[in-house]
Amino acid sequence: MRILVVGAEGTVGQAAIGGLRAGHEIIKAGRKSGDVTVDMMDAASVSAMYAKIGKVDAVVCTAGHSYFGPIDTMTPTQFLDGMKDKVMGMVNLVLLGHPHVNDGGSFTLTSGILSRDPIRQGANAAACDGALDAFVISAAIEMPRGIRINAVSPGLLQEAEQKYDGFFPGHDAVSSRRVGLAFAKSIEGAITGQVIKVD
Ligand SMILES: NC(=O)c1ccc[n+]([C@@H]2O[C@H](COP(=O)([O-])OP(=O)(O)OC[C@H]3O[C@@H](n4cnc5c(N)ncnc54)[C@H](OP(=O)(O)O)[C@@H]3O)[C@@H](O)[C@H]2O)c1
Known part of the structure; x- marks a missing residue:
């Protein structure tokens, strides 16, 4: 398969690629890293990337940063910035x-555990994770041409561990x-509309 991985050089991206069988053609993307550069928050940049790389069999996203911070000081702008980055x-x-x-x-998108197992300062991350899970469950029923869509939701x-x-x-x-196995299940398997939890 020809597989685009946005966020390939990150922690989750490396795990995702590591879970795949040998023999795939992996196209790595990031803002600064990878075979092709893209800012997924910028629609023009995303369209330019797709035009450049041509057709693929799978798109994997392991990028995105939500906002971490206490709810009593969080501003609407900080919350929206997290949604724009990770969700949009x-x-x-x-x-x-x-x-x-x-x-x-x-x-295959990447959400996360925080929508079902909250931590302090994680309200924006939880909202992003929940939005992405809901998006794939719903989008799956109307994706064209048999295209599947899932989210991997890791702990x-x-x-x-050290970073957090x-x-x-x-x-x-x-x-x-x-x-990595969860990504393989989504990319190499047959399921769609699923949130694959790794707890
Ligand atoms: N790490 C965990 O334990 C964990 C657990 C559950 C869920 N998650 C979720 O998994 C995702 C990735 O986390 P991570 O820890 O792997 O992050 P990370 O190590 O910081 O890696 C992020 C990757 O995404 C790329 N990237 C960032 N913003 C981008 C953008 N706007 N457009 C294109 N590429 C972009 C970065 O490359 P450049 O620097 O070149 O842009 C980098 O390769 C996040 O959504 C996170 O919430 C992580």
């Missing part, structure tokens, strides 16, 4: 990308191997 970035890739995906291809990855030290009390971090 991934939605842009789907809405502008499906004509560039081959029949029977797939989209904190072991590789990110103290933010996830009591959470049992998940291995990149298990996260």
Whole structure:
């Protein structure tokens, strides 16, 4: 398969690629890193990327930053910035990308555990995760030409434990191997409209 991975050089992106069988052609994308550069928050940049790379069998997004901060000081702008980045970035890739995906291809987005297992300062991240889960469940029933769409919803990855030290009390971090298998299930398997949880 020809697979575009936006966010390929990140923690989750590397786990996703690591879970795939050998032999795929992987096109890595990021704002600064990868084979092709894109800012998924910018519709023109997303369209230019798709025009440049040509048709693919699968689009995977493991990018996006939500806002982390306490609810009592969070501003509407901070909340909206998180939604624009993580939610609209991934939605842009789907809405502008499906004509560039081959029949029977797939989209796999990355949400996260916080919509079902909250932490302090995680309200924006939780809202982004929940929005993405709802989007794939609904979009799946009307994707054209047999194109599938799923979300992988991982817990904190072991590789990110240090970065988020103290933010996830009591959470049992998940291995990149298990996260990679969830991406493989979506990309190489046959399911659609699913939120694949890795807790
Ligand atoms: N890490 C975890 O434990 C964990 C757990 C559950 C869910 N998640 C979710 O998984 C996603 C990725 O997390 P991560 O920890 O892997 O992040 P990360 O290590 O910071 O990697 C993010 C990647 O996305 C690219 N990127 C960022 N913004 C972009 C944009 N606007 N357009 C295109 N590419 C962009 C970055 O490349 P450039 O720097 O080149 O742009 C980088 O390759 C996030 O949505 C996060 O909420 C992460």
